[in-house]
Amino acid sequence: xxxxxxxxxxxxxxxxxxxxxxxxxxxxxxxxxxxxxxxxxxxxxxxxxxxxxxxxxxxxxxxxxxxxxxxxxxxxxxxxxxxxxxxxxxxxxxxxxxxxxxxxxxxxxxxxxxxxxxxxxxxxxxxxxxxxxxxxxxxxxxxxxxxxxxxxxxxxxxxxxxxxxxxxxxxxxxxxxxxxxxxxxxxxxxxxxxxxxxxxxxxxxxxxxxxxxxxxxxxxxxxxxxxxxxxxxxxxxxxxxxxxxxxxxxxxxxxxxxxxxxxxxxxxxxxxxxxxxxxxxxxxxxxxxxxxxxxxxxxxxxxxxxxxxxxxxxxxxxxxxxxxxxxxxxxxxxxxxxxxxxxxxxxxxxxxxxxxxxxxxxxxxxxxxxxxxxxxxxxxxxxxxxxxxxxxxxxxxxxxxxxxxxxxxxxxxxxxxxxxxxxxxxxxxxxxx
Numbered sequence: 001x002x003x004x005x006x007x008x009x010x011x012x013x014x015x016x017x018x019x020x021x022x023x024x025x026x027x028x029x030x031x032x033x034x035x036x037x038x039x040x041x042x043x044x045x046x047x048x049x050x051x052x053x054x055x056x057x058x059x060x061x062x063x064x065x066x067x068x069x070x071x072x073x074x075x076x077x078x079x080x081x082x083x084x085x086x087x088x089x090x091x092x093x094x095x096x097x098x099x100x101x102x103x104x105x106x107x108x109x110x111x112x113x114x115x116x117x118x119x120x121x122x123x124x125x126x127x128x129x130x131x132x133x134x135x136x137x138x139x140x141x142x143x144x145x146x147x148x149x150x151x152x153x154x155x156x157x158x159x160x161x162x163x164x165x166x167x168x169x170x171x172x173x174x175x176x177x178x179x180x181x182x183x184x185x186x187x188x189x190x191x192x193x194x195x196x197x198x199x200x201x202x203x204x205x206x207x208x209x210x211x212x213x214x215x216x217x218x219x220x221x222x223x224x225x226x227x228x229x230x231x232x233x234x235x236x237x238x239x240x241x242x243x244x245x246x247x248x249x250x251x252x253x254x255x256x257x258x259x260x261x262x263x264x265x266x267x268x269x270x271x272x273x274x275x276x277x278x279x280x281x282x283x284x285x286x287x288x289x290x291x292x293x294x295x296x297x298x299x300x301x302x303x304x305x306x307x308x309x310x311x312x313x314x315x316x317x318x319x320x321x322x323x324x325x326x327x328x329x330x331x332x333x334x335x336x337x338x339x340x341x342x343x344x345x346x347x348x349x350x351x352x353x354x355x356x357x358x359x360x361x362x363x364x365x366x367x368x369x370x371x372x373x374x375x376x377x378x379x380x381x382x383x384x385x386x387x388x389x390x391x392x393x394x395x396x397x398x399x400x401x402x403x404x405x406x407x408x409x410x411x412x413x414x415x416x417x418x419x420x421x422x423x424x425x426x427x428x429x430x431x432x433x
Contacts, residue, residue: 006395010054011042033402036387040402041394046073049413051399059399060418064409066401067247067272070332070361071318072413078276078317085313091305098316099307105319106274106284110255112264116284117293118307122246122271123151125281126209128293128301129267130155133207133240135299136289143197143208145188147375149216150209150244150269154179188214188374189222191229198237207240207267208233212257215247215407217378218364219357227263234266240289246271246281247407252360253329254322260360276318278311328412329360336361336410339419346423350430353382361410365389378405385433392429398422 018025026032026040033040041053049072051061061073071078085098103116119125130142130153142155150156154175184205186193198205208230214220234241243265245256250273252260258268267285274280284290294300322328340358343365347354353369366372367382367389386404393400400408 006057006397007055008039008041008057012039014042014054015039030401030403030406035383035404036390036402038391041399048072048074049411049415049418057397059394059397060414060422061399062408062410062422063399063401063406064411065277066406067251067409068275068277069409069413070251070273070411071276071321072411073277075276075318075321075413077321078314081313081317082278082310085310088309090310091308093304096307096309096312098309098312102274102307102312102316102319105316105323106270106282109250109319109323110258110268110284112258112286113268113284114287115290116282117290117301118312119281119283119301119303120279120305120308121151121281122244122269123153123156123281124303125246125269125271125283126150126156126242126244127153129242129269129283129285130207130209131301132283132289132293132299133242133267135292135297137206137238137240139204139206139239140182141184141201141205142182143184143186143194143205145210145214145375146185147188147217147220147378148209148211148214148244150211151246155183158183158185187376188220189226190374191226191233194230194233198233198239202237205237205239207242209242209244211244211247212261212263213248213252213359213362214374215362217375217405218366218372218381219359219362219407220372220374220378221357221359222261223373227261231263231265240266242267242269244269247362249273250319250322251362253333273322274315274319275311276314278308278314279305280308280311280315332410332412333360335414335416335419336363339363339410339414339423342419342423343426346427347430350427350433352385352430352433363408363410364406366404381405388433389429392432393425396425396429398425 015025024032043051044054045052052058106116107113158180184197245268248257249270269283271281292299340363344356354367357364367385368380370377370380372378381404383404390400
């Protein structure tokens with residue numbers, strides 16, 4: 001591993017303290033840097049496209065809090081909305097105007113989302129959407145895809161991606177066999193694997209859940225016809241199609257992956273961008289399914305902090321800006337196309353075995369010579385080489401996700417000259433590997 005040239009004394013001291021009182025020293029596993037080695041950088045502040053750690057090192061950030069910061073960190077409009085909301089109180093445990101406005105904003109933006117329920121995280125959104133699908137259909141089995149991560153609910157920790165993949169643990173201890181017994185696993189980008197499961201269990205499958213763009217095994221794009229095939233199979237077998245858009249929702253475009261690829265799901269889960277950095281999630285979709293949710297129906301789901309007024313204020317401010325800024329997504333996606341194209345050229349010129357996948361403002365460099373189209377091909381990546389690359393980038397002030405199997409996120413705050421600098425750094429780092 002390359003020698004760290006940045007000061008890290010304060011981060012190391014804080015991490016040592018954290019390890020005594022927090023499992024692994026972190027509150028989410030990938031933050032621990034276990035897959036790349038070294039000490040996590042303890043972040044003190046962030047603004048625009050940059051973050052600063054406790055040692056005073058400043059980084060050009062390509063994580064963006066794992067996706068929410070599409071406008072950049074600490075955007076003035078979002079910050080002011082949060083401060084104003086705090087002045088009125090932090091939580092009421094009662095219905096508020098802001099949660100109505102948020103629901104109207106989402107339903108008015110995504111045509112097939114007729115009703116939406118706010119929750120507190122992507123995991124909670126997925127858990128609730130799956131329960132709603134089961135309640136609506138009266139069936140128990142769920143199809144997910146190897147390498148797709150849908151949060152840490154028991155039934156979803158089956159061949160999951162993201163942090164589970166990074167840690168080399170395909171399933172989680174503490175999950176009873178019965179909880180995952182009705183979770184069936186298919187192969188991403190292979191519709192036949194889904195059809196085979198439907199033929200085996202034609203009247204037992206409640207839903208198919210998928211990340212429309214795989215973004216927790218690196219970035220893996222849906223091949224032409226894949227999402228359309230899922231829609232067709234769900235229609236044929238009367239199952240619910242769930243798009244997990246915790247990452248892609250309001251990221252690829254204002255209508256998310258549904259609008260980007262022209263495929264409508266029955267239920268959609270959201271998180272990340274709809275909270276602008278505050279803890280939030282949501283699930284929504286067809287009225288006939290959502291009306292199965294309590295208090296209208298028999299599918300129970302509740303949450304003390306669901307629709308929290310401060311989180312709603314942040315989300316409304318960000319979504320309103322995204323909606324009302326002319327050409328926002330066209331400009332961001334064009335910038336991303338230019339940047340990831342240059343990344344691909346830089347990787348190719350390095351002579352290393354590596355491929356670049358990207359979709360709109362999401363991207364990933366895989367250290368493999370195989371096309372990455374699913375979980376198995378993602379796992380061919382050279383994670384040791386990625387670790388060296390990641391630390392070299394850190395040393396030059398570029399903050400990447402500390403895992404081969406996570407995405408890079410571009411934001412509106414990334415300036416072209418900053419991206420040029422990142423490309424120069426990348427070129428130098430790749431030449432040292």
